[in-house]
Amino acid sequence: MNSTNEIHWVVQRNLLPAPTLAAFRQALQQQGISHEEVVSVPFSRELPELQKPWATCVFYGSTTLLLNAYRDGRYAAGVFYDPAAFTMANYLAHWPTQLLNHDAQVQTLASFTAQPHPLDSQWFVRPNDDTKTFAGQVLRVAQLRAWQQQLAQLAAGEAELTPDSLLVFSSPKVIEKEWRHFIVGGQVVSSVRYQWRGELRVSAQDVPTDLLAFVQACCTAYQPHAVFVLDTALADGQYWLVECNCFNGTGFYEPAAIADVVAAVTQWLRSQPVPV
Known part of the structure; x- marks a missing residue:
C-alpha cells in the first residue's frame, strides 16, 4: 500500500x-x-x-x-x-424498506425457475453484483427457463454468467423519474435527474429538496463505501433507492458535475490519516 x-x-x-x-x-x-x-x-x-x-x-x-x-x-x-458491499443482497439487508425492489428474491436462475411460477408471469431480473454482467430486464418465466437451459449447456469458463450466479428477481415497477447522486464522506456532492417517464431526460434543476433529504437519511443509515454512487427513483408517489455503484467506474450524465466531485473526493482523501 x-x-x-x-x-x-x-x-x-x-x-x-x-x-x-x-x-x-x-x-x-x-x-x-x-x-x-x-x-x-x-x-x-x-x-x-x-x-x-x-x-x-x-x-x-x-x-x-x-x-x-x-x-x-x-x-x-x-x-x-x-x-461484498456492492450487491443487491447487501442493500436489501441495510435498506429493506427504502429499496425499490424491496420484494426481491436473491437466488440462482435454476433455483428460481424450479419454483411453480406461472409460465406467463413477468419478473424483473438483474445481477446481484455490481459487475453489470447483463442489463436488468423484464422476462417471462418461460424465457427464464429457456435461459437456464442454455446456461446449463455451457462448459465451465465459457461465460461470466453461470448457473451458480446469484440473480435478483422482483416484480416489475413503473418508474416516473430516476436520479443519480455522488456521495463522498456521507455527503451528497452532486445530483442529477437522468430519466423521465422511460426516456433519457437530463436535468440538474429537477432535484427536489425532499429527495435530497431522503438520500441523506439513507446515507446516514448505511453506506457501502466512503465514496459511491446512488441511484434513486420516483415510483407510486414516493422516493426509492434503486441501486449503488462503484464511483471509479460509474458514468456522469452531467459532465459539469465532475469538477465538484473531483474536488470533494480529493479533499476527503487528503483528510484521511496517512497509512504507515
Missing part, C-alpha cells in the same frame, strides 16, 4: 465519452491536482504502468481498469470498491 498523502488521479483515456474526458481534464488542471491519462485494454488483467505508483491513486474509467486496480492491492485507498 502507498505511504503518502499525495493524491494522483488516473483517468482512462480510451472508451470514455469525449465530454467526460474533457471535463476531467479541465477539473484536474484548474484545481492543480496531479493526474495522468492511461489506456486500459478491455478484458485485460494487467494494470497500466503508472507515473506515481507511490501516491494515493484515484482511478476513473472502465470496469476493467477499476477491477485491475482493486486486485493489485496497492491502491485500495483510491479504489472505492468492495464486491
Whole structure:
C-alpha cells in the first residue's frame, strides 16, 4: 500500500465519452491536482504502468481498469470498491424498506425457475453484483427457463454468467423519474435527474429538496463505501433507492458535475490519516 498523502488521479483515456474526458481534464488542471491519462485494454488483467505508483491513486474509467486496480492491492485507498458491499443482497439487508425492489428474491436462475411460477408471469431480473454482467430486464418465466437451459449447456469458463450466479428477481415497477447522486464522506456532492417517464431526460434543476433529504437519511443509515454512487427513483408517489455503484467506474450524465466531485473526493482523501 502507498505511504503518502499525495493524491494522483488516473483517468482512462480510451472508451470514455469525449465530454467526460474533457471535463476531467479541465477539473484536474484548474484545481492543480496531479493526474495522468492511461489506456486500459478491455478484458485485460494487467494494470497500466503508472507515473506515481507511490501516491494515493484515484482511478476513473472502465470496469476493467477499476477491477485491475482493486486486485493489485496497492491502491485500495483510491479504489472505492468492495464486491461484498456492492450487491443487491447487501442493500436489501441495510435498506429493506427504502429499496425499490424491496420484494426481491436473491437466488440462482435454476433455483428460481424450479419454483411453480406461472409460465406467463413477468419478473424483473438483474445481477446481484455490481459487475453489470447483463442489463436488468423484464422476462417471462418461460424465457427464464429457456435461459437456464442454455446456461446449463455451457462448459465451465465459457461465460461470466453461470448457473451458480446469484440473480435478483422482483416484480416489475413503473418508474416516473430516476436520479443519480455522488456521495463522498456521507455527503451528497452532486445530483442529477437522468430519466423521465422511460426516456433519457437530463436535468440538474429537477432535484427536489425532499429527495435530497431522503438520500441523506439513507446515507446516514448505511453506506457501502466512503465514496459511491446512488441511484434513486420516483415510483407510486414516493422516493426509492434503486441501486449503488462503484464511483471509479460509474458514468456522469452531467459532465459539469465532475469538477465538484473531483474536488470533494480529493479533499476527503487528503483528510484521511496517512497509512504507515
